[in-house]
Amino acid sequence: MNSSKKLFEKAKEIIPGGVNSPVRAFGSVEMDPIFIKKAKGSYIYDVEDNKYIDYISSWGPMIFGHGDEELNNVAIEALKYGISYGVPSAVEVEMAEIITDAYKGCEMVRMVNSGTEATMSAIRTARGYTKKDKIIKFEGCYHGHSDCLLVKSGSGTLTYNVTTSLGVPQDFVKNTIVCEFNNIKSVKDAIEQNKNEIACVIIEPVPGNMGVVIPDMDFMNDLRNITEENNILLIFDEVITGFRLSYGGAAKVFNIVPDMVCFGKIIGGGLPVGAYGGKKEIMSVVSPLGAVYQAGTLSGNPLAMSIGIAALKKLRNNPQIYDGLEKKAIKLEEGFNKNIEKTGINAKVVRYKSMLTIFFTEKSVNSYADVMNSDTKMYAKYFKGMLDSGILLPPSQFEVMFMNQALSDEDIDFTIESNLKVLSSI
Numbered sequence: 001m002n003s004s005k006k007l008f009e010k011a012k013e014i015i016p017g018g019v020n021s022p023v024r025a026f027g028s029v030e031m032d033p034i035f036i037k038k039a040k041g042s043y044i045y046d047v048e049d050n051k052y053i054d055y056i057s058s059w060g061p062m063i064f065g066h067g068d069e070e071l072n073n074v075a076i077e078a079l080k081y082g083i084s085y086g087v088p089s090a091v092e093v094e095m096a097e098i099i100t101d102a103y104k105g106c107e108m109v110r111m112v113n114s115g116t117e118a119t120m121s122a123i124r125t126a127r128g129y130t131k132k133d134k135i136i137k138f139e140g141c142y143h144g145h146s147d148c149l150l151v152k153s154g155s156g157t158l159t160y161n162v163t164t165s166l167g168v169p170q171d172f173v174k175n176t177i178v179c180e181f182n183n184i185k186s187v188k189d190a191i192e193q194n195k196n197e198i199a200c201v202i203i204e205p206v207p208g209n210m211g212v213v214i215p216d217m218d219f220m221n222d223l224r225n226i227t228e229e230n231n232i233l234l235i236f237d238e239v240i241t242g243f244r245l246s247y248g249g250a251a252k253v254f255n256i257v258p259d260m261v262c263f264g265k266i267i268g269g270g271l272p273v274g275a276y277g278g279k280k281e282i283m284s285v286v287s288p289l290g291a292v293y294q295a296g297t298l299s300g301n302p303l304a305m306s307i308g309i310a311a312l313k314k315l316r317n318n319p320q321i322y323d324g325l326e327k328k329a330i331k332l333e334e335g336f337n338k339n340i341e342k343t344g345i346n347a348k349v350v351r352y353k354s355m356l357t358i359f360f361t362e363k364s365v366n367s368y369a370d371v372m373n374s375d376t377k378m379y380a381k382y383f384k385g386m387l388d389s390g391i392l393l394p395p396s397q398f399e400v401m402f403m404n405q406a407l408s409d410e411d412i413d414f415t416i417e418s419n420l421k422v423l424s425s426i
Ligand SMILES: Cc1ncc(COP(=O)(O)O)c(C=O)c1O
Pocket: 114, 115, 116, 117, 119, 142, 143, 144, 145, 204, 208, 209, 237, 238, 239, 240, 264, 265, 274
C-alpha cells in the first residue's frame, strides 16, 4: 500500500520539497504531509483511509463541499464534447456574461488559468493603460507568484519566511511600493512621494493570505477616493473573496467599485481557472484590441468553463448559501471563543463572513504587524492536535479556514469539541 510517508519519501526525490505548492509540505507545522486519496462532501480521506473534516476546501474553490453531484454531472456531460479546442466556444461567452453581470464595474473579462496569471495580467494591463510603471501592494497580501508581486508577500512566502523571493531581480521589483494594510497614511505618503508615477494599487479586499484580517471601512473608502483623485487604478484581487463573500464579491459587500478585478478559485469550480476584468475602456488595451499582450493555450478551456459556469449558476440561483456559510463560521467563532476563554489560552479568532483564522496571540489582530505577533509554534501544536482528532486545518498560521456548504452541524459541533480538547492540551 502507498502510505503518506512512502509517497512523501518518493515525492521528495522527484518533486521539489515533495509537493507542487509549498504550503502543502506542512513545513511550518513541523510534520510530513498527508497524501489524499479522495474527498466527498465535507470530508477528505488520506491514502491510509483516515477521514478528516476538511476546512481547506482546496483553498476556497470547493464552496459546495467535495464531489457536488450537480457539478460532477456537468463535468461528465462536458467531457462528451471534447476537452480543449484552442478556438473560441460558446461557454467562454457564457462565462464572461455571468461574470460581467455579477460584478459591478467589470464590463469586460479575459479568462486565464490561475489567480497568478490573473493578477500578473491585470498589472500589465493597468500599466499599459495608464502608461505608468509603479504599483502599490500591501504587506502580507499575496497575489500569486509573478515577479513584481512577490514582495513582502503572504501565504507560503510568509509561512516559509521568504516574503521577497530569491530569483526576482531587483530591477523587476524596483517599481513595487509596499504599503501597510489598514493604514491609509502609508498609501497617501507613497502617492505623495511618487506623484503621477503610480499605475495601480492592488489589494486583497479581505486579506486571507496572512490569515484573515478585517478591513477597516474608512481605509477602504479612503483608498477608493485617493486612487480616483490621483488617476491610479484600484485593482481588487478577489481570487479568494470573489463569489465567496457574496455573489458580487467583496466589492458588493463594501459598496465600492474597483477599476479592475481578478478572480480565480470558485469561478473554476475546482479546475485551474482565473480571470481579470474591468471597465471596457481599460480592458480595450488588451490584445488583440490593444497592445498589451496576454495569451493562453488553455485559457477559456471548455471543460473548466462548463464546471465554473455550473458553480456560479448554483450560487446565483441559491443566494441563501451565503448566509448558510456565514452561520457555520459564526458557530465556529462563538464555540472557539468560549473555549479560548475557558482554557485561558492566548488566541484570537478573526472571522469575515465564511473565512476564519485562529491566531495564537495575546493582542487583537488588525494589521500585518499584529499577525506577525502570532506564536507559530503554538499553531503547529494546535494543527497537529486537530489533525489527530480528524480535522484538517490549513497547515500554516497565515492561511484561512474556508467554510463549505457540505459541513454539517455535527461536523461543526465535533470541531468545537475537538478545539476545546486540543486547546486544553497544548
Ligand atoms: C488573493 C490571491 N491572489 C492570487 C492568488 C494566486 O492564485 P493561484 O494560486 O491560482 O495562482 C491566490 C492564491 O494562491 C490568492 O489567494
